[in-house]
Amino acid sequence: MDNKRHQQLHTLFEALIDLDPAERAARAQSLCPDDESLRHEAIELCRISDDTPLPMIDAPPPGMDELLNAEGPGEMIGPYRLVRHAGEGGFGVVWEAEQTEPIRRRVAIKLIKPGMDSRQVLRRFDDERQTLARLDHPGIARVLEAGATVRGHPYFLMDFIDGVPITDYCDEHRLPIAGRIRLFDQVCAAIEHAHQRGVIHRDIKASNVLVVDAETGPSVRVIDFGIARALDEHDEAPTRITRSGQFVGTPTSMSPEQLAGGFADTRSDVYALGVLLYELLTGESPFADAGVSRENPSSPSSRFTAARDRTETAAKARDCHPGEIGRSLRGELDWIVLRAIQHDPERRYPSVGEFAADLRRYLNNEPVLARPPSRIYLARKFIARNRAFVGSIAVSGAALVVASVVSVSFAISEAQQRRVAQDALTQADRENRIAQVTSEFMTEGLIAAARPDQLGRDVKMRDAARFAADRIDGYKGLEEAPEVEATVRLSIGKTLGQLSEGEAAVKITEPAYAFRRKTLGENDPETLAALIDLGASYRVAGMRAEALDAYQRAEQGYEMLYGPDDARTLTTVRRIGGIQMDLAQDAMAEKSLLRAIDGLAKLGPEYASDLYLARKTLQSLYSNMGRNEEAETLANELVMQAPALFGEGSLQQASLEGMLGNLALTAGRSKEAAEHFTNAIAIRLAKVGPDNGGLIEFLGNRAYAYNSLGRLDEAYADTVEAVRIADKAFGPESLESLLGCNNALYFGTRVGKFEEAERFGLRAWKNAPGTRLPQQQVGANLVDLYQAWEKADPGKGHVEQAAPYGGG
Amino acid sequence: MVDEEGWSSDRLLELLYDELRELAAARLRRLPPGSTLQPTALVHEAYMRLAGDDDAWSGRAHFFGAAARAMRNVLIDRARRRAAARYGGGRNRITLDTGMLGLPKQAEDETLLALDEALDRLTALNERQGQAVVLLYYGGLTQQQAAELLGVSTRTVERDWRFAKAWLQRELGPGASTGE
Incomplete structure (x- = not known):
């Protein structure tokens, strides 16, 4: 019909059709009066036919031009004969070809499709030829030469690789996650080789990374080095769109800076490698789905979990259950991949080598460097925000406190990270909040403490730490992240302890220990670390029994966790020995210290400084026990070791010189003692400056040595200097000052500086009550002073002045 | 032209390969036959399809007809493949790089596929008109050659061609264009 x-x-x-259009209607009417629709249709077709040429049918079939211009098998390109069509990409077609003269070999020829200016392409390739020639790596397929076909299309000649794209290879061989990472490691090695020789690939993707089955197992070949750059028409020009409206490179794996038309560098390759690893792990590109933000791709594990319909297949290709995959991707592997595909190049791995090293750490179950991106980001942001200010803090110690607190809170220990990793997704939010609160606390609690408008210009580290300690109780927001609060507390507590603020240290440390004990259990390594910190605080606070108890419980915990010969157990034993010495439990102290020394000595050179501290404590113990020969032998050995362990002129060395001085003084070798003290003073002066409290003991002891040698003027000068320092470091009413004043009174009398001696003596007398300085001893010295003064300058009533102090 | 008795099928292919290539190129370039052009992928693909065909090789006419149909198939297959890649069917395949297909091709491919469907409808209504379009449009034959091949007068081919073009153009709508 x-x-x-x-x-x-x-x-x-x-x-x-051959009629004048105006006549057609009438003719149609006469020829076909009964069928109006047929008449209309015929007239319409005539009208279309009049418009020649017809837009569609008079033109050649679309696509024919491209086909007719393409090369075919058997065609010669230079000395190479095209054999087989081997692939097709955005730039053109890849042919397997063979060379017959002068040698027979298989090559691959990449024919670039029409639309590129071949002279430009070849010129850019020539620019890189020297650099490309330096590539020599089993994982890199070389581009041998570039040229132009008789039709003027550029081509590249490459090693022929009979391999399959890495993604297909992994799926076909059902490689598990670890196997995929190991294969990927080969890719990194090849790219790193190129980077070290100044070649950036710029178009790393699965189809450019082929795997061949070598005798030694699967072997990776990266192809197309140097081609992306040669084809980039706008390498020197501002935009990236080629004449044919196509990107050079592959948008889904291309770094954001390349897409934006910026310069590619090694970190652009890091990005593309990250995208490739993402695909190897999950089976999909991070940006395969429309609408995925480049700045915020989902983590591999969440992508894997979200794509439920594809999970089964992908898991099968990885030879495991879907659940296993999700678990093995979650956490560290997620972080590694996400760090590589950070939008901002600065936040990626700085080099392919570091990327690969982190993956190897992952495979070896070592802690990786990558962190949840939010935390790194916030930490950097925080430091950047405060850098100028931190740098301008009047007392550098405050900056140290800030730095140490920041580093602990952002480098939450390994065990915590494992817990964090247990739920990377919900954790990301939480991490964010924790980091925010921590940084707020830093800003308002600690850094504010160092602000001149809060505490005055000349703020001391001690004040800053106290200020922070006062604020941490009930600090809003920190209660949401109690584990962070605990870490911050421990850090501030440690700082206070080092500043001899024992009570404050105890106060801030106790809740942190209690928190960890409650949440992690009594014998968790982190609980034990907090217990050690608490013990140290007790010791500084003079609470020796509590300190001993804390250390002993920590030692039991460590021994249970790691055994009796572990470094953590043994250093705790050393601490116990120190406390036992303080408590005058000499025999027990010696036993503890010998055990620590014996064990640490077996652990090798990395524990040399722990061993040193244990021996030094033993040295002090022997000295206290009056076993001077042993003490001196030990001290002489230690003073030799100190430079190697702590550097030339360390405070440790000063302390040992002081110890040797004491021993010499006790043995009656005053000259030698004075020399040791002089050494100790010189080191300490150089290290910490003239106002440091640590000098007082050395100055005082040297004064005794000088006294024995009859060098009284020098002895007096040392005591006066000791008082000056004590006044400055601890205040004029401190015990240190008062002891110094008493000494100055004694030596001042001996050298005839009666007026000065009187001033020192009266100060000591007045402030002695309530201190450990016996007032009657000061009084006796004052009586001596007035008697000597009377003798030197008789009849001035000096002897009467002695009356209130027991003289007369 | 060529002595029929001397033909083996290999020899036929070899001869026709070159001739067809020149005809196709001439059709495209509006150049007289005989200009020097390289062998083409198009002709090669048509050749390969024919070589795999068990149809008897009865002569040139048959070959031209088969070649023109093959060319049509090659072009349509490519367009379909590209369209499939574009709409997600090409996930994770690498022989066709989905990221690289330029958008301008899309309109071309759609027109080509629409034309193909219209040509099927035309062939159903009038087989000879459909065959004429295949020979002239895809095969690049002259109207005289097509007439010989179809066993009709040149005048008939002329009339069929003129009508079929108008009919197809109407089917595609006034806006349809290859852009070339």
């Missing part, structure tokens, strides 16, 4: 009507239509068309 239709065919008949079609025939009628054609007949009517033929009758009308």
